[in-house]
Amino acid sequence: MDIPGLRTVNVIRYITPLREGGSLPALADADDDFKYVLKFRGAGHGVKALIAELLGGEIARFLGLPVPELVFATLDEAFGRTEADEEIQDLLQFSQGLNLGLHYLSGAITYDASANDCEGLLASKIVWLDAFITNVDRTFRNTNLLIWHKELWLIDHGAAFYFHHSWDNWEANAVTPFAMIKDHVLLPKADRLEEVHAEFTQKLNDGLLRNLVGLIPEDWLQWENGTITPEEIREVYFQFLSIRLANADVFFKQIQDARKTLI
Structure with a gap:
């Protein structure tokens, strides 16, 4: 697609x-x-x-x-x-x-789990997404969610794909269960995870992921050390996502296990 x-x-x-x-x-x-x-x-x-x-x-x-x-x-x-x-x-x-x-979402307010609701399907989708992209920053302390016109909006995914800060063992990181999902602000509300897992693993595919990675500007792939080319960097991002999708059951089980400790 x-x-x-x-x-x-x-x-x-x-x-x-x-x-x-x-x-x-x-x-x-x-x-x-x-x-x-x-x-x-x-x-x-x-x-x-x-x-x-x-x-x-x-x-x-x-x-x-x-x-x-x-x-x-x-x-x-x-x-x-x-x-x-x-x-x-x-x-x-x-x-x-x-x-x-x-x-800019003018007039938006920060999502507060104690004051704002989030229905189970949407919560499940956001939790699954963050486990997939290894986003460490959607916690009670820093939700990175806004309420705008009475709807929930996702912002700030800059802390995702944390493997790329060291660039070591990215293959191993691609199949991690992502234990940090236990701190996710929406995990207690995510009660439709199986439905979401089935939908998203069917919807995502390698063709789509390669097109997404193709959006990265060449200008952002000229890294300081110069030991890896822009094409090689882009390929690592694609392979990380492809391998993670193929092994989605691993992080999905981690989500389920983490949620069991809350209910």
Whole structure:
């Protein structure tokens, strides 16, 4: 199945930093008259966090989960020169070129498990997704979920695919059961996991995954050490997802076991 490409916008105004995250994302205006939450290539984990955000968000979208539109966001070399905060100015200067933006959900509030509900099917889909992409950051402490117009939306997948920060033993990481799913904020509500597991393992396939990996810009695959080519990096991401999908029963059992300890 074909995956539509992302739009590309030009950032025209830096509005304010969003200091909730350690990587200093920011709210900004683009030349399409929309506001975006920008994730910068010059931040802590660099382009790897952008790759995780791109792959995680677009896999979620394909699976029918509510994710703000992702766009490629270009910063030109003059952007940020007038910024008074030196830390932010450095971040903007190191982020010249292609970054990633998420459509800004104006007026959204952070999901609170004690105050907001989430029906079992949606909770099960989100838990399964996060186990598949090894997303360590959807906990009670940091839900990365928003309520917007009374609906739940998924944001911030930059902590997924954590294997790529060391790039060692990625084959072994592809078949891990993902024990950290026990801390997932929606696990107590995920009561339709078997149904979701059957649906998603049928819906995802290698052709789709290769198309998704093909969305990664070449510019984000020019890594510092230069010992691995962009084509080889892209192939590792594809193989990781393909192997993980083929062994989905492993992480699915971990989800089931973790949930049994809660009920």
